[in-house]
Amino acid sequence: MVPALAAALAAELLRRVDEERRLMRQARTASGPRWHPALARCREDGAEALATVVHRYGWPAADLVGLPASTAALMILLHAPCLDFQLKCRDLIADAAADGRCPALHHAYIADHCAVELGRPQYYGTRVDPATLRPYPVRRPRTLDERRRDVGLGPLDEQLRRLRAGG
Template sequence: MNGSPGHLAVNGEPRRDRVEAHRMVPELATALAGELERRADEERSLMRQARADPAPQRRHAIAERRRANAAALRTIVDHHGWPAADLVGPPASTAALMILLHAADLDFQLLCRDLIAQAAADGRCPALHHAYIADHCAVEQGQPQFYGTRVNPVTFRPYPVRRPGTLDERRRDVGLGPLDEQMRTLRAGE
């Protein structure tokens, strides 16, 4: 984070921090929540269609939707900070996380990871949100993940994990079950 305690640098420009964004008028928060949920729902719908009919144009439509969603989320973050649950509600905050996880810009994901970490520390969004984006960013950077949420789709095994001996304790701390349970569930769905 750059700048004074009251500002974060986003795209090189300072913006008001989470405390000021926290004062958003309810109508705007409701509109942002609706937009985030609509965008995430549209992507899920496109993904269901692609599973039913995996034509190349379906993959292209998903990629275009993800680009548009990431651009919209970046605008929201630039103007209002991370859309934490206390601001837009739990469903919209989760939708924002899903959009972020599918964004192609690792620098943006890293910026949001830090905003989500602060929001989770403040109790404004679930710690689980930070676990997912922290693991995502670690794997994308070629580093071991912290919570074991990312699974290699080729080997169907978790990507490397930092300090595996304490993994299940960290997972429990953010509301996840033991990794072995997650893997059994994933394998049952194959």
């Protein structure tokens, strides 16, 4: 890919994530649900744009668009409304992580997201139920922290303590 095109893709992915964050802040501070349709539309538009990128160029891994933009692509994917698209990208991200083109952490997040959405136990414990602040069911919990360490995550207990403390 031409460097100028890669830079333009990176800028667009980052712009879309910034827009979603802005709408999320507004939704949190606004009274009533008036911002929710705008946020849903933003997520749908972001997913559609990401799908176009994936169709044309494959997963926008860090070696193609840089780590910040690849992480932005993951954020767009995690909020995308189509599980089939998420599953397709999960496999592309797994390949990119195995080849060292993006962090294994990216695969951990999308793998857990898809597992929870499919009603299956997650593997890395990255998804937490917002109502209980407890992780959704985890596969083989005795070896969870070892798997988390392998992808660059700290122990689950530390993550949960920070989450419950508000950070």
